[in-house]
Every structure is written in C-alpha cells, then in structure tokens.
Amino acid sequence: AQSVTQLDSQVPVFEEAPVELRCNYSSSVSVYLFWYVQYPNQGLQLLLKYLSGSTLVESINGFEAEFNKSQTSFHLRKPSVHISDTAEYFCAVKGSSYKLIFGSGTRLLVRP
Amino acid sequence: DAEITQSPRHKITETGRQVTLACHQTWNHNNMFWYRQDLGHGLRLIHYSYGVQDTNKGEVSDGYSVSRSNTEDLPLTLESAASSQTSVYFCASSGDIRNTGELFFGEGSRLTVL
Numbered sequence: 001a002q003s004v005t006q007l008d009s010q011v012p013v014f015e016e017a018p019v020e021l022r023c024n025y026s027s028s029v030s031v032y033l034f035w036y037v038q039y040p041n042q043g044l045q046l047l048l049k050y051l052s053g054s055t056l057v058e059s060i061n062g063f064e065a066e067f068n069k070s071q072t073s074f075h076l077r078k079p080s081v082h083i084s085d086t087a088e089y090f091c092a093v094k095g096s097s098y099k100l101i102f103g104s105g106t107r108l109l110v111r112p
Numbered sequence: 113d114a115e116i117t118q119s120p121r122h123k124i125t126e127t128g129r130q131v132t133l134a135c136h137q138t139w140n141h142n143n144m145f146w147y148r149q150d151l152g153h154g155l156r157l158i159h160y161s162y163g164v165q166d167t168n169k170g171e172v173s174d175g176y177s178v179s180r181s182n183t184e185d186l187p188l189t190l191e192s193a194a195s196s197q198t199s200v201y202f203c204a205s206s207g208d209i210r211n212t213g214e215l216f217f218g219e220g221s222r223l224t225v226l
Contacts, residue, residue: 009152043202043217044155090154099170100215102147104154112135 002027002095006103012027014111015083021076023065023091033074034092034100035065042092050074061085088109114139118137118203118218126226133221137204144168144186145215146178154222160188163170164170193225 004022012036013019027033032051036044048059055067074091084088116137125131134145137193141164147155147170157170158176165176175197177189190197200222 006154034214036217040222041219043219044215045217046214074121099157099160100145101157102155104152 001100002031002093003103004091004103006091008104008106009067009104010107010109012109012111016080018079019077019081019085019108021089021091021108023074023076025072025074025091025093027072027093027095029095032094033065033067034094034109035059035063035074035076036090036092036102037089038088038105040087042083047076054060081108081110083110083112114218116203116205118201118221119216121219122222124130124224124226125193127193127195129193131193131223132174133188133190133201133203133223135186135188135218136184137205137218138184139207140183140198140203141205141207141216142183144180145204145206146176146188147184147202147204148172148197149202150199152188157184158188158201159192190223193223195225197223198225 003026007022013046034049035047037047038044048057050057058064063078087103088107090105093098106112119134145160146158156172161167162175198222202220203218206215
C-alpha cells in the first residue's frame with residue numbers, strides 16, 4: 001500500500017527566512033504528487049502538483065517542489081516566507097489506485 | 113461560482129445517536145470523498161463514490177455509511193456515534209480523479225461526541 005511520510009510535525013521559522021518541508025512517499029509505480037495547504041478553520045487548497053514533465057514545479061505564491069524519483073521525495077521549499085504562509089501543509093500521492101493518500105501534515109509557523 | 117458546502121459546520125452530539133453530515137457540490141463532479149482529520153494522522157479516507165449509486169469503503173470506514181442518490185450530494189452517516197468519532201470531517205470532490213487526483217475541499221464539519 002502506498003504511504004506518505006512527512007517527517008516534521010511542526011516547523012518554526014522567522015519571517016523572510018527560507019524553509020523546506022519534507023515529504024517522502026513509498027511507491028514502485030508512477031505517481032502523481034501534490035502539496036495542499038490548509039489555513040486556519042478552512043478546508044484544504046491545492047498548492048502545487050507534479051504529474052509529469054519537469055521535476056520542478058512552482059506555485060503562484062513562491063513555493064516550489066522538486067520530484068526526486070531516486071529518493072522518492074517531493075520536498076516543498078520557499079526561499080523567503082511571510083507571516084501569511086503560516087498554515088498546515090499536506091503532501092499527498094496518487095498512484096495506480098484512484099485514491100489520494102495524504103501525509104500527516106506539517107504545521108509551518110512563521111514568526112516575525 | 114461552483115463550490116462545495118458542508119453542513120453543519122459544528123455539531124455536538126451524544127454517544128449512540130445517529131448523525132448525518134451533509135455535503136453538496138455544484139461542480140457537477142462525479143467523484144466525491146469523505147475524510148476525517150485528526151492530530152498526528154493527517155487526513156484519512158472514510159468513504160468515496162465515483163458516481164450515482166456507487167460507494168466504496170476507505171481505510172477507516174467502520175461505523176460510517178454513505179449513499180449517492182444524485183451527483184451533487186454525498187451525505188455521511190454515523191449510525192451510532194462514538195467518542196472515537198470526534199473529529200473534523202472534510203468532504204471533497206473531483207472531476208478528473210482518474211487522471212490527476214486533484215481534489216476540491218469543503219470547509220469542514222467539526223463533530224464532538226460526548
């Protein structure tokens with residue numbers, strides 16, 4: 001069965017500092033990979049996705065993630081975070097089944 | 113604009129009572145999902161449906177049921193609520209799950225079972 005591991009439950013960082021949220025998945029087949037973001041008291045929203053092609057994908061608000069097949073990773077990065085980036089971030093994978101499997105989430109806490 | 117709405121947003125109930133959480137989407141999506149979100153577990157799939165009259169069990173389906181009588185609605189029923197079912201429940205839909213897996217989420221229903 002597929003699984004997704006987010007190693008860090010919480011990542012505190014100062015404003016304007018860089019951040020990396022780690023995600024590893026287990027799968028031996030082609031996968032689609034996603035990062036979703038959840039702001040307080042809201043549902044999840046798609047942040048970015050990898051389906052095929054370039055292994056580096058970007059979001060409209062400055063986040064990027066790189067698909068690394070050999071390391072089965074899809075880490076999320078941002079070179080300079082803002083207070084408004086404070087949220088919970090979920091990595092998810094879809095493989096040969098039709099279901100989306102989520103990681104346990106990483107809470108990004110941006111401090112002034 | 114198309115959207116997905118859940119109701120109620122907050123509910124408190126007692127152990128043993130039947131509870132139904134509503135989910136309504138206007139995307140005209142065939143695929144609908146129910147997840148529960150618990151600290152340390154992320155989102156876990158309860159039930160899902162790929163179309164009218166189709167329902168399937170997810171990884172944590174015990175104690176829950178769904179029915180799909182039309183495209184727009186997928187109500188989630190807790191037949192006899194238990195304290196272990198205290199959680200935040202999210203409904204999601206997708207028009208293209210077989211190709212991309214992108215989901216659109218409702219804002220969640222927070223359920224407390226006393």
